[in-house]
Amino acid sequence: MARTFETFFADLRAPLERDPAVRGWLDVVLSYPGFHAVTAHRIIHRLHSWGIPLLPRWLAHVMRFITGIEIHPGAKLGKGFFIDHGMGVVIGETVETGNDCTLYQGVTLGGTSLSHGKRHPTLGNGVVVGVGAAVLGAINLGNNVRVGGGSVVVKDVPDNATVVGIPARVVLLDGKPVKVVPERPQVEMPDPNAQMISDLRARVSHVERTLRLRDAGDHDAAAAI
Numbered sequence: 001m002a003r004t005f006e007t008f009f010a011d012l013r014a015p016l017e018r019d020p021a022v023r024g025w026l027d028v029v030l031s032y033p034g035f036h037a038v039t040a041h042r043i044i045h046r047l048h049s050w051g052i053p054l055l056p057r058w059l060a061h062v063m064r065f066i067t068g069i070e071i072h073p074g075a076k077l078g079k080g081f082f083i084d085h086g087m088g089v090v091i092g093e094t095v096e097t098g099n100d101c102t103l104y105q106g107v108t109l110g111g112t113s114l115s116h117g118k119r120h121p122t123l124g125n126g127v128v129v130g131v132g133a134a135v136l137g138a139i140n141l142g143n144n145v146r147v148g149g150g151s152v153v154v155k156d157v158p159d160n161a162t163v164v165g166i167p168a169r170v171v172l173l174d175g176k177p178v179k180v181v182p183e184r185p186q187v188e189m190p191d192p193n194a195q196m197i198s199d200l201r202a203r204v205s206h207v208e209r210t211l212r213l214r215d216a217g218d219h220d221a222a223a224a225i
Contacts, residue, residue: 004042007079010099011038014082018102033067034083034103041071048073075109077101078125094118098125098143106132112154113137124159146172 015028015035022028028035040063048056056073064070068087071077075091078099083089085105094117095109103109107129111119121135124142129135130149141147141157148164157163162172170178 007042008039010079011035011042011081014080014100014102015084018082019084033069034086034089037063037067037069037071037083037086037089038077038081041073041075041077044071044073045075045077075120092120094120094138095122096120097123097127100125101127101129103129104131104133104149108134108136110134110136111138121153 012025012028012035015022015032016025022032040059044056044059044063047059060071060073069083069089069091071089071091072093072095074093075095076097077091077095078097078101080100081097082100082102083104084102086103088106089103090108090110091103092109092111094111101123109121109123109129113119118138120138122138122140123129123135124140124145126144127141127147128145129147130151132149133147133151133153135141135147135153137154139154139156141153142159142161144160145157146162147153147157147168148162150166151164151168152166153163153168155167157168157170158173160174161170163170172178
């Protein structure tokens, strides 16, 4: 019971510490759908772990309708889990997170496999996933990882890294920029437009020379060209 209250108060403190728009704990309790969804999930997950059929899934569906946030009953969320705004957030069945993680609206923690085993990501402590980002597959995000908005993460990410892009790549590690090394050699391909322009230039030059010789009355030289 003590651990349950500890988790509840950690979830309550999370928006107070991480959202500058909050106006106190009562504001969180009354008007933060992310807090509502996570608090309800704590209960729903407990029912799911007891093996109760159907009811956890139905309750999760009800909370999705109310909050716009879909959390599978099987997901394991650490303490201080904060979903800011939250509309469109999807958290899959085998997701596991550490403490003090933050998700913004439109985030997907999804799977890429049809197997029944571990198929969703595992997040370390202090992970922040930006707006509209997707973290896909049974991959691991280390502690204090930052995922840029709109990124798609499909590979493991080390501790204290910032990743951006599609697919996401590490751009900061321990606060220092990371030089991006191409995964395969770059091949210089010829520019077809440049070749066409070069051919046209040579043709125009040829025509101009022919016309100059004809204007000068040297028809034989012009014909030889």
